[in-house]
Amino acid sequence: MPVNRNALIRYKTIDLCLQNKYRRWTLDDLITACSEALYEYEGVDKGISRRTIQLDIQLMRSDKLGYNAPIVVTEKKYYAYEDPDYSIINIPISESDLNKLMETVDFLKQFKGFSHFKELDTMVQKLEDHVYAKKINRKPVIDFEKNENLKGLEFLEMLYQAIIRKNIIELTYQSFNARQASTFLFHPYLLKEFRNRWFLIGAKNNVHPILNLAIDRIQDVKCTDKIFLQEKEFDAEAYFKNVIGVTVNHPMPPEKIVLFVNRKHAPYVLTKPLHHSQKLIEKDEFGITISLEVQHNFELEKEILGLGDGVVVISPDRLKANVIARLNNAVDQYNTIFSSKDMTSLKRRYFQKGFCTINQLYTRKSINQLELALSKGDQEGYENGEATVINFDSDQNSRAILLNSTTEQFFAQITDNTKACTIKYYQGIPESFFEFAQLDRPNKLLVIILLAESKSSSFSIQVLPGSQNKLLDNEKVGWIIENSIPVDCPIRIGGAIVCHPVLLKRFSPTLKNEKVHFVMMEFTS
Secondary structure: OOOOHHHHHHHHHHHHHHHOOOOOEOHHHHHHHHHHHHHHHHOOOOOOOHHHHHHHHHHHHOOOOOOOOOEEEEOOOEEEEOOOOOOHHHOOOOHHHHHHHHHHHHHHHHHOOOHHHHHHHHHHHHHHHHHHHHOOOOOOOOOOOOOOOOOOHHHHHHHHHHHHHOEEEEEEEOOOOOOOOEEEEEEEEEEEEEOOEEEEEEEOOOOOOOEEEEHHHEEEEEEEEEEOOOOOOOOHHHHOOOOOOOOOOOOOOOEEEEEEEEOOOHHHHHHOOOOOOOEEEEEEOOEEEEEEEEOOOHHHHHHHHHOHHHEEEEEOHHHHHHHHHHHHHHHHHHHOOOOHHHHHHHHHHHHHHOEEEEOOOOOHHHHHHHHHHHHOOOOOOOOOOOOEEOOOOOOHHHHHHHOOHHHHHHHHHHOOOOOEEEEEEEOOOOHHHHOOEOOOOOOEEEEEEEEEOOOOOOOEEEEEOOHHHOOOOHHHHHHHHHOOOOEEEEOOOOOEEEEOOOOEEEEOHHHOOOOOEEEEEEEEO
16 A cells, blocks of 8 residues: 555654663654654654554554554553564565565666666665565566667767757767768757667757767767757657657658558557557458558668568558568578588589589679669770770779679689689670680689670570580680580579680570670689
8 A cells, every 4th residue: 555755754753662662652652752753854743643643553563564563552551562673674575575676676777787877776786686685596577678788878878968958969970871980069859769779869950950860870979068949849759750760751741551461460560559550451361451651761661571471561662662672682692692512512513514603693782783883983895795894993882792702702612712803894795705715814713794684585605514624726626616515504683604714615696786784704713
């Protein structure tokens, strides 16, 4: 039952009186002592009735507060403890109260690590030590999500105080996309936590739009003596009303998002809505159709992708296209991962037959980025199938895409040196590439990567397996060509064919006059 402060003072005063063994206490004596205590601690000078003290004694005797005080009356007027060593402050904590204290400690511990709760940290530590001393080996029954290693938590106290005092702060901040950090003045309005990550909401000044800055990307904070005045009162609830997460695109209005959630995932979405605007449109044996009124942002896409194959975007089309593209790219990334078994198989095929094909060496997203980078490059290009030489010293984007960790790992299986000595970009196939030929430099490893194929013909290279075993003269090359059936090696966009330096090979004659985009790399062997 709830107990007010005055009642607690009376209970403690009665307890202290009855512990005094050198005096006998009548009801009037207890009334006087309680009145003096209330005046001393609370400034209350109103008289206490006999009925109030009698009810206090009765309550202390009961188990309603867990006291069960052994108060007895001697000679029909003197109050005392039957057990001379008893005191209400020495009573043991009940099992129920101890469990509640444990849950409270577990809850308060979630604030540990936040510097503006340092005083709370000390209090929680003391409470935790006391409770655990009473109940040893008690396992937590509540486990909160937390990230104690999150960067930037050391700035929370300073940011918190700056928001309270409306101090302009000087931030040194570097986003994940920025090449270097920048320093600027900032007006902080709000600290917001989302998915176990902290964000600072504010603006550079009253003219600039409101920004959200991730705390983990803040490198330094300095508090100034300047005070900012908000022209318009910042309303956090209204500001984040139409979004999932923290990314707000003003003045973009919210749009109607329609999703189908299959039967397996439907209970999770119904019991924990994706957004407060969620409405149930239809429900059948296959699943549910719901709608949201939110802005299209990064967090919305992550929420949808988090449900995996359990959700389908019905509308709008732009959101559907984005989700499909991200799912396709995710599948591409899995398809471009080589296991040790795959590596061994490709290596064996290469050394036995002189070539191996890889249907998906790069993701479609990487190929699109590479095409864009090459089309905007500064290299000197030639039409009609002539090559554009890629200068990796100046074209770091293309280098990062072509020589990623997967490709370097694969090429290292075939050659001791994975340094590309020549890389050329073609937007058509030179006439000479349609004749079988061996490289005149047998110390090269050739890799051909398809970027964009022709519309009328599939991309294919023809090879003569085993011809790499010897460096042949023109007469023997002609004899082998006349008496051998070439093997077609078709590859898809993002795929590659890796050829031994002296393997007899040519582009398929069906590709003549086709504007095929591909990259040819030669590695030192």
